[in-house]
Amino acid sequence: MQRQRVLVVEDEAPMREFYRRFFAHLAGEGYSAMITPTAEQALEALALGPQDLVVLDWHLPGITGAHFTKALRAHARTRSMGILVVSALGAPANVVAALEAGADDHLAKPFDEKVLQARLRSLARRRTMSFDAHYARNFPGLELDLNSERLILDGRPVSLSPKEMELFKIFLQRPDVLHSHAYLWEAAWGYESTQWHHVLVATLSTLRGKLGRRWASRLRSIHGRGYVLYTKP
16 A cells, blocks of 8 residues: 555544554554644644545544534645544434535544554545546536536536545446445445444435435435436436
């Protein structure tokens, strides 16, 4: 795996020490970590140079994890960074809130080191997946700027979260094909979770809502089987 620069934002001193040890052990795999106690300091660090991944505590003093995530997604320079939210709250509503704010993944405390390592690997792997713009040509009225990750439908800009964009690209790559729930989860998230079906359905529901009636009518749920994006209404 190529080198991965990780920004850790964690306000609790014991957890910061844990991350120091954790990433020291992963140095041989190409990981390096910059650890900050606040989102304010993290933003200052990002002004000096970009990072690849962010491990973000959700409940921070000052600028919260939610506001920090939205700030990263609002700027082209930091928009493509992979964001893993870490939180003591692991209920489905908390997971969905983090994903809708723009996070790529959510990990509930306490967690196993091997699980954290697997999540980081999965996130780094998905960031390097390629997508060719020609897939959008099957859909007149759809424009997708891969540099800025901006979607335009019938002249209307549509703001998608990273996970929503990832799922939408999957459908664009293979239109008119049934994608099972399990396949979509594995392709976009890539890890096991007892809440996976709830999170997937909630994310797709939000995606369809953002697409608007005309485009959402093409992204159809096949009861009990999965989803299809049709090239024709």
